[in-house]
Amino acid sequence: MKIALIGYGKMGQAIEKIAVAKGHEIVLKISIDNLEDNTIENIQQADVAIEFTGPESAYDNVVRCIEAGVPLVCGSTGWLNKYDEVTALVKEKNGTLLYASNFSIGVNIFFELNRKLAELMAPHADYDVSMVEIHHTQKLDAPSGTAITLAEQVMEKITRKQSWVNDTTGNPAELSILSERIDPAPGTHKIKYSSSIDDIEIIHTAHNRTGFASGAVLAAEYIAGRKGIFSMKEVLGL
Template structure:
């Protein structure tokens, strides 16, 4: 399979290593230094594009792929105010677009566990829920896309919470996401339900980028013959 990498930072390099190990060819590597080179690619020389770039580049990268018949999966966060535009374009172009805030198989199982716990806890108002996420200092967006997905999962079930906020403290109606940036932390997310008598916590800790990169390559392998707007629920059949 010929894979076009859109974004060639640490994630791009990790994806390249796993893709080549699994027998795939890297058709091109696009970053901020060679943006115009994307115009060399179409469905004739790229079977799928894996997009892990920057928030200000993601929309244009994905739009180009959809307009040129290249199935594209994106893991870039911080641009989702334009997500509906991309989904509409995908449908109009009869294209293929896949988005996930996190491609780790373990994290996506954690998303489901988070929703199941939120459903169990919804009638126990003595517990207050909050989220803590810790990432490396190079991460551009805050809160993480994974933390936002976790918050949205909780808000589906927790009637006492009206919105998430990205602050260390909030009101009783706020679901607090506390974002911490530390050197060399791939990603840690903790959901805590706290009461006067006890705490209940679930936690996911990534040890490296390998889990994210491997998940992205596995999705790319699955995606290349699909059509439409797709997600990890489709891939994992959860």
């Protein structure tokens, strides 16, 4: 499989290492040093594109890949205010998009645990729920896309929480997400249910980027040759 890497930072390099080891070919690498090569024509050399950049460039990269007609795996966060617009374009162009806030197999299992725990806790109003996410200092967006996904899952089941805030809060209708930036932390997410009697907490801690990178390659292998909009749930059969 021929892969275009849109974003060749630490994550892109980790993806390259895993992809090449699995026998895939990297035909395009886009970094801040060669943005002029980020063209539809160059992207079309690939069977699939993997996009890991930043909030300021992700949307334009996603649209460019869709316009190129190349199936896209996107792991960038901070652009989801335009997600509906993008999915409409995918349908219009009969394209392929797989977006995930986190590609780690462990995190996607954690998502399922989070959803189930929230469902179990929903009838118990004595417990208040809050979240903490910890990442390295180079991560620009806060809260993390993974934290937002976790928060949305909680609010889907616990309807007394109507919105999340990236701060502490005394409003019972708000879900607090605290963001900490500490090097060299690759990513920790904690969901805590607290009452006057006890606490219940689930935690996922990443040790390195390997889980994210291997999941992204797995997602690329899955969408190659497919049409439509996918998530890691389909890739992992969850």
